[in-house]
Amino acid sequence: MLDAQIARVCIAPAMIISAHSLGMGAIAAFGTEAQKQKWLPKCCKGEWISSFAFTEPGTGSDPKQITATAVKDGDGYIINGTKRFISNGSYEGPILVFAKDSESGRPTGYIVDKFCPGYTVSEPWEKLGWHGGPLVDCYFENVRIPGENLLGELGNGYPILQYGIAFGKIGMNAIALGTTLAAYEEALKYAREKTHRGAPISKFQAIQLRLADLAMLYDISRWTSYKLGYLANKPKSPSDFAREAAQAKVIVAENSRRAAEIAMDIHGSYGLMEDYKISRIYRDAAMGPQIEGVIDMQKIIIAGEILKG
Ligand SMILES: Cc1cc2nc3c(=O)[nH]c(=O)nc-3n(C[C@H](O)[C@H](O)[C@H](O)COP(=O)(O)OP(=O)(O)OC[C@H]3O[C@@H](n4cnc5c(N)ncnc54)[C@H](O)[C@@H]3O)c2cc1C
CATH class of the missing domain: 2.40.110.10 (Butyryl-CoA Dehydrogenase, subunit A, domain 2)
Structure with missing residues (x-):
């Protein structure tokens, strides 16, 4: 991590x-x-x-x-x-x-x-x-x-690919998890610093609900990533691990994209400016779902394991 x-x-x-x-x-x-x-x-x-x-x-x-x-x-x-x-x-x-x-x-x-x-x-x-x-x-x-x-x-390249890409998702998840944390931290900082009629925008319940969502997304991604790292040391079988890795990838990459969107909403127009870190985080978060196996392919792997046998 x-x-x-x-x-x-x-x-x-x-x-x-x-x-x-x-x-x-x-x-x-x-x-x-x-x-x-x-x-x-x-x-x-x-x-x-x-x-x-x-x-x-x-x-x-x-x-x-x-x-x-x-x-x-x-x-x-x-x-x-x-x-x-x-x-x-x-x-x-x-x-x-x-x-x-x-x-x-x-x-x-x-x-x-x-x-x-x-x-x-x-x-x-x-x-x-x-x-x-x-x-x-x-x-x-x-x-x-x-x-x-x-x-x-x-x-025999397929098992190497399956193994490599499944294990590679530990690294991919770590990147998406770091992106989620960065989005959360930037949103929290901005919500405390930006004022409206003299008080921080964190006074608004709409902002508070978004901060709660960010904290939950981060927590889910963190434990999902840890679980995958733990399972990597003792995989039940290569195909079971491939399914776990696919599942973790979907959860963590999509959470990261969602977290960046929420953090952007908290920033309003300022988030669209390159001067604000969230604009970079937003672009970075768009990457994860599309690489090292796109989201749809992960769901196909998961469904294949569920329906097997
Ligand atoms: C920053 C970055 C780093 C990368 N690093 C590497 C690297 O080091 N090594 C490497 O090999 N690649 C790397 N890639 C490539 C990346 O992993 C692939 O581009 C990615 O897996 C998606 O492949 P594709 O774009 O060809 O999509 P496609 O396979 O063309 O898929 C496009 C769409 O069609 C759908 N689709 C495709 N096949 C099916 C199917 N059978 N059933 C249903 N839907 C399907 C997919 O869900 C997707 O929505 C990298 C890409 C990026 C952006």
Whole structure:
């Protein structure tokens, strides 16, 4: 939850850490001992910053639609394709890329050294919120990697994706939780400082009700995030954890968007001015529901688990 405290102040470093943990977490969970020794120490020291690259121009939700390819070439693989909206793609370090393997025809995970020959990135995207956290498209043009960089087994990328994206939601939730807290704190500060006929606007019951809503949204998000962190240490099963992560993501990301709206209402027109911190928080809060699995896809995961069997 350190990431939530960082996000409370500034999302850019929180986003970098969250995405970095996603890449490192997958190598730690699915990598061989040699892969862990090669990639993780420098990542843990922050000398390398990792990435996790699933999304493509054609899809950010459906692994079956992946078009990046990995073709067997002697004892290694040749990777081609474009990965869209990749966090930390412009930093040195490993990138975990999902591509369709030529033998199994199914998504498979490969570890690629960023800035090896054939790897290039776009200019950073100009985002609505989360400014400062770099987001680029990554291009793989005949990138050759040794066979030892295959992560897990051929054709077995889906469980890595499911695991990675589910665990990644711990970081996403931390960011949304920090955003909710920031919205709450800014609203409370403004309600105490802004006066109307000589008294703070917090005297109005309408403002008080909004402050109560903000406190409740924050509390629900906090406990939901803690619960997910607790379950991550002892998941009942990968699919059960994926459902818990999906549920937590919906609750915490939507609470954060709602909290920013309420805090904006307390600010009135002042909230629309860049001079006021809530304008930035409002833009930042719009991001969470749309990334690392959009809200609808989370509900589809939850429903799938409910109806299973
Ligand atoms: C700041 C930021 C950081 C990001 N970092 C990364 C990263 O590090 N790595 C990475 O791989 N990606 C990253 N992304 C990409 C992001 O995770 C995806 O864009 C996101 O998951 C949504 O994918 P999409 O935009 O392609 O949506 P789509 O998959 O095109 O979905 C669009 C809409 O269609 C609906 N839809 C799609 N499929 C179905 C279906 N089967 N059933 C019902 N409805 C459906 C969805 O609910 C959604 O409403 C990042 C994005 C941002 C903005």
